[in-house]
Amino acid sequence: MKTAVWLYLFLFVAFFDLHAQYPILTPFAISLGAAPSFIGLMMGLYSITHLPGNLIAGYGVDRYGSRLFIVFSLLTAGAVLIVQSHVTNPWQLLVLRSVSGFVLAFLSPACMALLARITTDRVRQGKLMAGNGFIHTLASVVSPAAGAYLVAQIGFTAAFYALGWILIATAVCALFFIRDIAPATADASASSAAPAESASDPAAKPSDSGGKLRREAGIPWPVFLLPVATSCAQGILSFELPLMGQTPDAMMTTGLLFSVVSLGALLTLSMLFLNRLSPYYRTLWGTLLLAVCYYTIAADFPVPLMAVLFIIGMGKGVIFPALSSLLIELSGGKRYGRTFSALSIAFSVGAFIGPMLAGHLREQISSYFIAFAVLMLAAAILPLCVGRSISARTHFS
Numbered sequence: 020m021k022t023a024v025w026l027y028l029f030l031f032v033a034f035f036d037l038h039a040q041y042p043i044l045t046p047f048a049i050s051l052g053a054a055p056s057f058i059g060l061m062m063g064l065y066s067i068t069h070l071p072g073n074l075i076a077g078y079g080v081d082r083y084g085s086r087l088f089i090v091f092s093l094l095t096a097g098a099v100l101i102v103q104s105h106v107t108n109p110w111q112l113l114v115l116r117s118v119s120g121f122v123l124a125f126l127s128p129a130c131m132a133l134l135a136r137i138t139t140d141r142v143r144q145g146k147l148m149a150g151n152g153f154i155h156t157l158a159s160v161v162s163p164a165a166g167a168y169l170v171a172q173i174g175f176t177a178a179f180y181a182l183g184w185i186l187i188a189t190a191v192c193a194l195f196f197i198r199d200i201a202p203a204t205a206d207a208s209a210s211s212a213a214p215a216e217s218a219s220d221p222a223a224k225p226s227d228s229g230g231k232l233r234r235e236a237g238i239p240w241p242v243f244l245l246p247v248a249t250s251c252a253q254g255i256l257s258f259e260l261p262l263m264g265q266t267p268d269a270m271m272t273t274g275l276l277f278s279v280v281s282l283g284a285l286l287t288l289s290m291l292f293l294n295r296l297s298p299y300y301r302t303l304w305g306t307l308l309l310a311v312c313y314y315t316i317a318a319d320f321p322v323p324l325m326a327v328l329f330i331i332g333m334g335k336g337v338i339f340p341a342l343s344s345l346l347i348e349l350s351g352g353k354r355y356g357r358t359f360s361a362l363s364i365a366f367s368v369g370a371f372i373g374p375m376l377a378g379h380l381r382e383q384i385s386s387y388f389i390a391f392a393v394l395m396l397a398a399a400i401l402p403l404c405v406g407r408s409i410s411a412r413t414h415f416s
Contacts, residue, residue, distance in 0.1 A: 078356065148294075254371070
């Protein structure tokens with residue numbers, strides 16, 4: 020478990036560093052003379068350039084392990100930030116953000132695959148995935164304010180320079196302190212557990228009370244519509260919330276609203292007992308909860324926005340670790356790199372589609388209703404894909 024502890028530490032530093040850029044990138048681009056449409060293009064390209072990186076990471080992590088990809092991603096992203104501190108026009112920033120999107124695409128699949136290989140027990144894997152979500156969410160709560168404060172104190176150039184060196188230092192530490200778990204070793208331990216159970220009890224199933232991974236034929240591809248839908252809804256929320264601010268303190272108001280979402284996610288991510296519940300039902304009911312919340316906003320029900328956003332955060336805190344655990348169960352303990360690469364691709368596609376739909380259709384239909392529709396569609400498809408192919412375990416074990 021030392022690997023998990025070190026990985027969480029480095030992940031927190033990395034996510035803190037990356038999220039600290041969110042409130043300062045747009046003002047920095049404007050200071051270089053970028054128009055709002057250009058900034059939208061830059062954000063879209065950042066998500067699109069994730070796709071080739073996710074594809075490469077999927078096959079590379081399964082073959083070579085996670086450690087080198089984690090180090091490469093952090094090291095290169097840090098170098099890009101240092102170069103970014105010296106840009107003088109928006110086109111240079113566009114190119115560097117595209118490169119950053121590509122190299123950071125390796126980080127999430129590599130980290131999640133390494134966490135999944137630490138154990139073959141489903142409950143412990145669920146806790147590890149929840150820990151990953153907790154670290155990510157905690158960083159997203161505190162880092163935006165820290166990034167804005169840093170720029171206010173030392174300016175854009177010095178802030179990007181400092182953040183770049185922090186990532187490089189994190190990469191060097193990861194090289195020495197993260198112990199990789201070879202894919203072959205993980206698969207061997209998982210496969211050796213199954214024959215042992217079969218020998219002791221021929222009628223036993225691989226998904227019995229021991230909590231070991233099932234052997235499945237493969238992951239139904241429609242399952243990945245769910246991460247596309249959740250990421251699309253999140254992208255719509257990220258697009259719409261800043262437009263709600265009508266006061267001079269709009270930026271502060273927007274930051275507070277996003278913090279409320281993150282606090283809701285922290286609440287459910289800290290409820291580790293949820294990881295003993297079926298990941299299938301957690302994913303399904305969490306998606307339905309999100310859909311109801313977006314419909315509440317779209318229909319303009321007399322419910323405080325803060326309360327709805329907090330519940331949206333709680334839903335995210337339930338879905339994301341549950342979805343990772345569900346994919347692990349469906350994969351049968353094989354090809355973690357490709358599994359989480361496909362998950363990252365789905366998230367990237369949804370993050371690109373959501374703001375695009377909101378920007379083009381918000382005059383004809385509520386963007387939040389679009390989020391409700393895609394979430395309900397994904398929730399309807401999920402039982403058709405996997406409802407009969409996984410364990411029906413819903414109790415505490």
